[in-house]
Amino acid sequence: xxxxxxxxxxxxxxxxxxxxxxxxxxxxxxxxxxxxxxxxxxxxxxxxxxxxxxxxxxxxxxxxxxxxxxxxxxxxxxxxxxxxxxxxxxxxxxxxxxxxxxxxxxxxxxxxxxxxxxxxxxxxxxxxxxxxxxxxxxxxxxxxxxxxxxxxxxxxxxxxxxxxxxxxxxxxxxxxxxxxxxxxxxxxxxxxxxxxxxxxxxxxxxxxxxxxxxxxxxxxxxxxxxxxxxxxxxxxxxxxxxxxxxxxxxxxxxxxxxxxxxxxxxxxxxxxxxxxxxxxxxxxxxxxxxxxxxxxxxxxxxxxxxxxxxxxxxxxxxxxxxxxxxxxxxxxxxxxxxxxxxxxxxxxxxxxxxxxx
Numbered sequence: 001x002x003x004x005x006x007x008x009x010x011x012x013x014x015x016x017x018x019x020x021x022x023x024x025x026x027x028x029x030x031x032x033x034x035x036x037x038x039x040x041x042x043x044x045x046x047x048x049x050x051x052x053x054x055x056x057x058x059x060x061x062x063x064x065x066x067x068x069x070x071x072x073x074x075x076x077x078x079x080x081x082x083x084x085x086x087x088x089x090x091x092x093x094x095x096x097x098x099x100x101x102x103x104x105x106x107x108x109x110x111x112x113x114x115x116x117x118x119x120x121x122x123x124x125x126x127x128x129x130x131x132x133x134x135x136x137x138x139x140x141x142x143x144x145x146x147x148x149x150x151x152x153x154x155x156x157x158x159x160x161x162x163x164x165x166x167x168x169x170x171x172x173x174x175x176x177x178x179x180x181x182x183x184x185x186x187x188x189x190x191x192x193x194x195x196x197x198x199x200x201x202x203x204x205x206x207x208x209x210x211x212x213x214x215x216x217x218x219x220x221x222x223x224x225x226x227x228x229x230x231x232x233x234x235x236x237x238x239x240x241x242x243x244x245x246x247x248x249x250x251x252x253x254x255x256x257x258x259x260x261x262x263x264x265x266x267x268x269x270x271x272x273x274x275x276x277x278x279x280x281x282x283x284x285x286x287x288x289x290x291x292x293x294x295x296x297x298x299x300x301x302x303x304x305x306x307x308x309x310x311x312x313x314x315x316x317x318x319x320x321x322x323x324x325x326x327x328x329x330x331x332x333x334x335x336x337x338x339x340x341x342x343x344x345x346x347x348x349x350x351x352x353x354x355x356x357x
Contacts, residue, residue, distance in 0.1 A: 016094055021047050021054045022165045026173045026317060031287045032304075036312040038177070039303065041290065041320045042170070049083070049090040051247075051322035052166075056190055057087030059161035060150050061095065070148045075100060078150035079131070079138040081187070081247050082111030083322055088150060089118035100147065102137040104130065107246055110326040131250035132236050139232075152188050153254035154231045162194025170195065170317065171202055177315055183209040183303040184319040185248045185295055186219075189257020191319060196265025210266035211302040213243035214273045218253055219261065231255035244274035244331055247295040247321060276301040278332050281324060293327050296320035 014020055024047060026040045033039035044052035064070035075098040078088055085101040092099040099120040103112065106127045115122050123141070125134040135153070142149040152158055170179070182199060184192050192210055199206050212219055221239035228234050233252030240251040253261070260266065274294065281297025284290040292300070296319075303318035310316065327333060340348065340356070348355050 017048050018058055018094055021058055029288060032283055034307050037307045037310050038315040039307050041318045044321050045323035049087045051083040053083040053087040055161045055165060056152060056158045057084060057091045059157045060155055061091050063157040064148060075147040076150060077138050077142050077147045078152060079134040081107050083247055084152050085115045089115045089120040093119050102134045104134050108326055109329050130236050132233050132252060153256060158188055158190035158256045159194040162191050163197045167195040167198035179203055179206045179317055180314040181207050181209055181306050181316040183299055183306060185211045185299050186257050187247050188254045189260055192265055193256055193260035196260050207267040208265060209268050209270060209302060209306055211270045211272050211299060212249050213245050214271040215241045216243045216249050217271050220269055225253035245277055245294050245298050270302045272298045272301050281332060291324040292320045293322045293324050294332050
């Protein structure tokens with residue numbers, strides 16, 4: 001399927017905000033990458049909702065419109081850690097659908113406020129019930145009210161949009177120089193599954209590196225996910241533990257990801273510690289001017305491991321799923337002061353005017 005994402009060679013005029021989804025740039029890393037490789041990041045924060053999830057959000061809604069499962073004016077509901085909810089809020093605001101989001105209480109306050117700013121209602125679920133709890137709550141509310149359940153973790157529309165857009169952009173960007181490594185984490189698994197379908201066919205020499213939190217290695221455990229008949233998770237995966245990489249690795253293996261695992265759409269699985277993701281997100285901001293979240297920093301941490309070990313001249317592409325501003329209340333910003341530090345106070349005192357008391 002092709003989806004409805006349009007691309008443009010210039011900024012131009014757009015029919016709606018939804019027409020700006022996709023066609024995100026691959027940006028070279030110049031200051032912190034090893035000299036012997038070509039390291040790029042795919043900057044998904046150029047999407048209007050500032051994350052890769054805008055792609056699946058518009059495709060879920062428009063696929064449902066086409067097949068009639070979503071009726072005009074019907075309420076949409078979904079369980080999300082945040083970015084899919086923000087993407088759905090953008091799409092539903094433009095198209096006129098009411099939106100309800102269920103989300104575990106531990107996810108960042110900024111995400112809740114962004115979704116509410118975009119017109120969505122946000123229903124929080126207890127942290128003790130984890131991701132499975134928020135999914136079950138969304139199902140309950142959908143069934144009780146006759147709402148359309150987006151089902152990002154199971155729907156074919158998820159990986160399909162990455163096959164038809166994200167992967168096509170990657171192939172077009174790197175068809176001349178080649179691509180040795182593609183590095184990504186997973187949330188729903190849509191990116192690795194959709195991109196993997198295309199790279200296996202059209203760029204078979206590209207090694208796909210998948211990553212997950214070091215303290216929540218549910219794929220690395222080799223333990224199968226228990227599922228309900230519709231593919232949704234029946235229980236929390238036994239290898240899952242709470243981790244700081246929001247947007248990555250829910251407490252179950254999504255059905256969308258399972259396709260990628262079953263078809264071997266990755267060549268290597270690498271764990272990464274949350275503090276390393278925070279460190280590299282800060283380095284990207286401070287030394288490259290690229291603002292990404294903890295998931296982007298964690299993916300980049302793995303990309304840097306690959307870069308250090310790669311042969312001279314290798315080309316590496318790292319997915320950056322979102323921006324950093326929705327993490328202000330998280331550990332990503334714990335070391336970033338709101339008030340002046342000693343060096344800044346000394347700078348202020350170095351001239352006589354406009355000094356804080």
